[in-house]
Amino acid sequence: MTTTPITEMNDRTRDIFRVVVESYLDSGAPVGSRTISKAPGLELSPASIRNVMQDLEELGLLAAPHTSAGRMPTELGLRLFVDGMMQAAEPSREERDAIESQISESGPVEDALRATTSILSGLSSCAGLVMVPKREPTLKQFSFVKLSEGQGLAILVSQDGGVENRVLDLPIGISDSALIEAGNYLTAQYGGMTLSQALSRIDRDIQAGRTAIDKASEDLVQRGLVTWTQDPSERPILIVRGQANLLEDGALDDLDRVRQLLDELEGKQEIARLLDNARDAEAAKIFIGAENKLFSLSGSSVIAAPYKDGDGQVVGVVGVIGPTRLNYARVVPMVDFTAQTLSRLLK
Structure with missing residues (x-):
């Protein structure tokens, strides 16, 4: 349903709609025509007010929770009020x-x-x-543990003492000693950096041929860092x-x-x-x-x-x-x- 713009309402309709919404927000109860007729400045009969409220209900801006009750704003009506009529009060x-x-x-x-x-x-x-x-952890210690052929666990210890684990794919045939070497290398070379800083640094080191580990270990170090750097902003x-x-x-x-x-x-x-x-x-x-x-x-x-x-x-x-x-x-x-x-x- 398309919301009726405030500018398309006449003054009488706007005034009645405003009183209904403000009264409802104040009391939490549906508002009847007799209550509205007592609002300062309206000077309308309850019958005239009921006719306007009926029109507003047909527009989807007001609803009657019970047949004998008054009206209350719908969510559509609240949106119209908030966007077009509300007068915000500065904090005291x-x-x-x-x-x-x-x-x-x-x-x-x-x-x-x-x-x-x-x-x-x-x-x-x-x-x-x-x-x-979520703050990106700063690396203190990193290690790898083999779970099965082709799958392992990357373990991160951050500077604040937090410990987190991630399951990751391992290069087929990689040895336990290579896992230890990769973890020790990552800890020694990149400790004190955030994970994204460490990943950027290892990328540059690999491209420049400055790493002291073999190709399989280079790949493992990159995989281990990527498992964390992908998601801090998503958590x-x-x-x-x-x-x-x-x-x-x-x-x-x-x-x-x-x-x-x-x-x-x-x-x-x-x-x-x-x-x-x-x-x-x-x-x-x-x-x-x-x-x-x-x-x-x-x-x-x-x-x-x-x-x-x-x-x-x-x-x-x-x-x-x-x-x-x-x-x-x-x-x-x-x-x-x-x-x-x-x-x-x-x-």
Whole structure:
């Protein structure tokens, strides 16, 4: 269904639509014509209001959950409101101070990111989200172990003490001594480098004939490095805080939706892919309900904004997730301000 542009609505229709949406976002309950008729400045009878609401329902912008109930905005209606009518409210001085103090006083960047999710969760009454690309490990020790003919295990020990394994194909007929030699060579020559740096260096060394190992070992060293350098950017870290907020504010009336949302939050890789769509945005980006397949069942909304490092490069995304009945006018600028604060910290 194509959304009706705000500019094609007359003033009366726009005013009624705005009151319905704002009342629903404030109360979470469908809004009746009698309630709307009491809104300042409308001066319309309940019958006239009902006629307009019926028109808006036929356009797919409002829905009546029950035959005797009032109307509430559909996800299409929320999108129209957010894009064309919402008047964002800047974060208050107290909110800005809370965000800046939590982030700036958190020591290492990792602590600041965790503090960011907590403060956003608390201020928005949603779950806070921060996505940062997985850092590429710095090599400390590398070794190879044969599992079977043609298959082996590459073992990486990084400078921070982490240990990771990858299964990889081995050259047919390679000996155990060649595996040991390749691991020792890689550790000695490229220790202290990131994996992509090491791969670039081994490529140059091989082309220049500067390696002190045979062809089979050269191939093995390259294969071992490639198993890691292919995927750091594809495995982002997602920090989530404040899931308990999703169980408040009447959520018990819709336990199935909340349960579905909590299940979706467990699939962090899918959430991270969604947030990645906000990396190129100039400001906060809003994902409403079934606009994204991930939330087609839970009917949730995500507000996310990118943050940058000192070189102006986007390094991650910060945001919140909650029900579609969010105070968008308050939360959107709050997420924007948080992203800007993180960017200042990383300069």
